[in-house]
Amino acid sequence: MIKNYVPAEHKTEIHFDLVFYYDDDGGYAFPCDAAGNVFPLEYECARKNLEYCIAHPEEFAVYNEVQKWTSHYTEPAHGTCICGEEVSLWDQYYGACECPKCGRWYNLFGQELVAPEYWETDPSEEEYW
Ligand SMILES: [Zn+2]
Structure with missing residues (x-):
């Protein structure tokens, strides 16, 4: 958080x-x-x-x-990252944004997320061959 x-x-x-x-x-x-x-x-x-x-x-x-x-x-939500950086919480990528200093990801409510590359992909978008 x-x-x-x-x-x-x-x-x-x-x-x-x-x-x-x-x-x-x-x-x-x-x-x-x-x-x-x-x-x-x-x-x-x-x-x-x-x-x-x-x-x-x-x-x-x-x-x-x-x-x-x-x-x-509208002034976006903001807060202080664990690393000490002041982070503006805006919709950078699917409702999440990255701390520019340490690369942690947050949603717009300031909850820490795993980085988007670890997000589960929608199975319907997966290709089978
Ligand atoms: Zn940070």
């Missing part, structure tokens, strides 16, 4: 963009907080784009508005 087992968790992430959209598709979006304060922009061209947008309200159908985005994702 894996140690410190943490079950898979569904997470919701919310983020905001300050958006400037043209009439047709397209425009600019800058990551910001809920109040519309743009986060420091890493790239010079992004800063120039923002300056341009702010300076040209007449060009945009949607100008300087905060848009809220919600994204959902």
